Amino acid sequence: MSRSPSDRTRLIRSATRKPTEGRRPVNPPIERASTLLNPSASTLRDPSLGPVYGIDGMTVQHELRALIAEMEGAIDAWLTPTGLAAVTIPLLALTRPGDTVVATDAAYGPSRRFLDRHMAARGVTTRYHPADATTDQIIGAMDGAKLLLIESPASLTFEMIDVPAVAAAAREKGVLTVMDNTWAAGLAFRPLAHGVDVSVQAISKYAAGHSDLLMGAVAVSDARIGKAIFNTIEDMGWHTAPDEAWLALRGLRTLPLRMNEHARSALQVAAWLQDRPEVARVLYPPLPGSVGHDLWARDYAGAAGLMGVVFNGGSEADAEALLDALTLFGLGYSWGGFESLATHETSQMTLRRHAPALKGPLIRLHIGLEDPADLMADLDQALTGWRSRSYPA
Template sequence: MSPHSDRTRLISSATRRGQGRRPVNPPIERASTMLSDRAETMRDDADGPTYGLDGGSAARQLRAALADLEGAADAFIVPSGLAAVTVPLLALTRPGDEVITSDAIYGPSRRFLARYQAARGVTTRFLPADTDAAGLIAALGDRTRLVLMESPASLTFEMIDVAAVASACRNRGVLTVIDNTWGAGLAFKPLAYGVDVSIQALTKYVSGHSDVLMGGIAASVPACLRAVADTIEDLGWHVSPDDAWLALRGLRTLPLRYGEQGRSGLIVAEWLQARPEVARVLYPPLPGAVGHDLWTRDFTGAASLMGVVLKGGHTAAACAFLDALSLFGMGYSWGGFESLITHETHQMAYRDHPPILEGELIRLHIGLEDPADLIADLEHGFAAFRAALTLP
């Protein structure tokens, strides 16, 4: 294991010597057909990919860098963050199995479990979002095959003791998969805490520029690696060389972007917490926030994605808040260089156990803009919110 930090290793893998004269970044190899010199070597992987689906130089380097970042034996790339969730679920479960997860799981992940997997004979139990590790462990049953976690959870940012759950599941022969997009494989290392499979939407922080759709799957358990590899091969879910190149380029600067955005995120979160229009800020790095103790224990950094529960209000007032902003883009993603905002209260309707909120739920992603400018922009939003509340 290299003694260097993640920040150094993500760059030094591009500059290591002994490879002859070459560009810093690998070439983009657009190819479907790969040619061989001799018939006897056509199926020999030692000469490189035998077909374009196997991935060129950029894809191979991206996989190696992701595996190193996650502390995994291998990592795979697939065409979207959702595919990074669905591939392990397909690979590791069979009809008659049960999956346990949180009611607060990412909406499309929940849809896949409730629709596709249910039709396939795999059942899912969605536990209330505030279920702690002890409650989740107590819920494990004879048919439980896999536990799917997010920490923090989507929209409401609940934390779970991942190490405790992973240890109990391993003792029971239950597999664990975690969506680690918020931790980006950088601030949290799930495999080091006993998790079997770590996944993330590389669309978000790894690519970092809001121009790539991709997912990553990392693991070290041989049976999991084989099952995931076979499923990707059977489904034909592979990534284009151009997208692999863009994601690899973004990965090199991940620590700098992630760290800077996390610092700005905390500045904005502290300011929001003091606002009279705000009931709660859902952001585990914020002192006093729910889950702060687990974040402090397990994480070495913070994403800049958070939830803000307003005091009262209604949909029209929340929309007025968003419409008054000029620096925050309105779009359903995060992890890029730009700040984003969405109104999320309506998403609670998709849960079996929707949380009781004091008011409208806003989701903020803090980008690389000056936080002072973002705060000034949010001031305009709050003025519009207050004005909308006084309208007849």
């Protein structure tokens, strides 16, 4: 009886395909080239022979694009120099002066900056809905808009959106949808299969998996939308180098195994933190009782290791002291690599028009591939110091 291959198999099988002739390496070679030589003058612009110029991408870029498209269920996918570029390219490609974009008030900070600074200066207005808006409120906010930018879970506070319902309503209203799906990495959730027009993600994070490259990806299921995105990439010259593409391709092969481990460890840490008296709330959709858990359980096949932790009182100085006390968590931005990270995010709430009421500082944790028991022991010793500062005897 035949069966469809699992994600684990699909992301590896192209590496083990039999060569058509001779032998070949498992991984494609890195071809560093700007100029590509031709057999004759008549073939200089013949696309049937492959890339005309190095900017078009060589073997490794094309294989990575094909693998991302397969993972996303897309007809095509493109690589971008950063995850932020993966968000901004569709915004540029699909809107014009006079248009309105709708986005969550919890939008990723650099995406929000691009909307408020670059897009606003070019006549595109952004309307922000509250991060905790109901599905009906989000649908109502789309009236007269050209594009809806979706983040689910939302940045920092991890609110969930009913993506299938919102995407269906957007299609009825003639509103295009773009979803930043970095948290799910194109694996735990597939936006295109739920009616979204464009799925974007930061390949820098889970797909690469080793905190050593910058890259994004844009995937589509509609050729017309894809053409607009391709034209924008071509016109702006936003392309990627073969070395980074090779690293991303290598990371993508093991993505399902790594994400499962991130999610397993993160759920343990989240449940442990939720029972701590120092913690007011853990913002992690896979955790029962957390924000958006029901939607996550209904629509998602997995999870990231990224969460928010709202403390029960305490000052900003206490939060910084807590981070300084950690020994296994690196203090740095981004996430999705093998290592655990911690950042202090309360100040970013000031960017929001509908800032949430928090009982104390907001810390963002990325749970890496270390032993979760060791991570909890590290958090425990740091929290001991928190108690002595915040709740003196």
